[in-house]
Amino acid sequence: MKKLLSVFLLSIVAPVLAVAAGGGYPLDDMKPNVSNKASLQNGAQTFVNYCQGCHEMAYSRYERVADDLNIPHDLVTENLIFDGAKIGQHMTNAMTVDAAKRWFGTAPPDLTLVARVRGEDWLYTYLQTFYEDTTRPFGVNNEVFPNVGMPHVLAELQGLQKKGCAQVPVEVDVLTGQDITEEKCDVLYLAEEGKLTPAEYEETVYDLVNFLVYTAEPMQEKRIRIGIYVMLFLSVFFIFAYLLNREYWKDLH
Structure with a gap:
């Protein structure tokens, strides 16, 4: 009986630990701040422009988001709703389950509660660790989620990362304030620049994850x-x- 109980508890705990560990890849520390309305507003804008085409938030309403984030309803209707939905409707999209399975092999998950399932550190690191992999269907892979089945939707903002040998900063010169670099292999490096600088992209990812943390628990x-x-x-x-x-x-x- 004790052995069966141990196996049962392990079956519950193991997946949670695996998710928290990010598949063994070291996760960046992301400290959300749901009191930062500007960050949440930017995150909401990024979500509807880059994520909502595939991922729904079927348990969140535009009106609730507008009220919580201090966004006037008319601005939400003009700038955050692209499918003619009403302000009081849920944040869904027009993609059908059959179409999603045909294009991606499976339906993209609803993201309303993804921050509670995956954790903010996992999401923050995941969105920054896509890299070129020509063997994958969409031409990219991910360090946190190996063999990921989705394209890098933020690629035009981040640019194209590759995995290989590159000069990476290891410390800062106390006299000049400049980075001291060292060649390392099996690391990610930016091969093609995107619309944003690396610092701007990190801020955009932070705002997006911050918004996902908010939607996972709007009352927090x-x-x-x-x-x-x-x-x-x-x-x-x-x-x-x-x-x-x-x-x-x-x-x-």
Whole structure:
């Protein structure tokens, strides 16, 4: 019985650990900030322009996103809705399941809760580690998700990365402030520049992942705020409870 229980628990925990580890590739540390409305707005714009053509957010509504991110409804309708949907509808797309299976082999997953399933570090690293691989159907592979079955939709922003030998920065010269490089192999390097600089692309990916963290739990900012109020109330209540308890027992000791 104990052996069966151990196998059962391992079957549950192992996939979670595998996801958290990103398939063995070291994940970058991404600290989301759902209070940063500008970041969330940029992330929402990136999502609808580059991701929503294939991926839906069937559990999120345009109106809720607009209200939470302080975006006027008319701006959302003009700039974030391209399929004629109403402001109160869910963030879906026109791709059918049959068409998705025919083009990609499987239907692209809904991204409403992807940040809770994969984790922000995994998403942040995943979107930055696509590289050229001519053996793959879409010509790219990914360090975090080997043999990935989707194209690099942000390639025009990032550019084309390749995997091989390149000069990479290892430390900063304290006198000149410039990077000291060293040749390393089996690393990713930018072979063709995109529309954005590497720093700008990292910021764009951060904003996109930040938005996905928000959609996975839209109430988290309010939950944290309510939690602070509750803790303050309990702290004040504890003082009165302590004084009342001391007053009640003082004549009995």
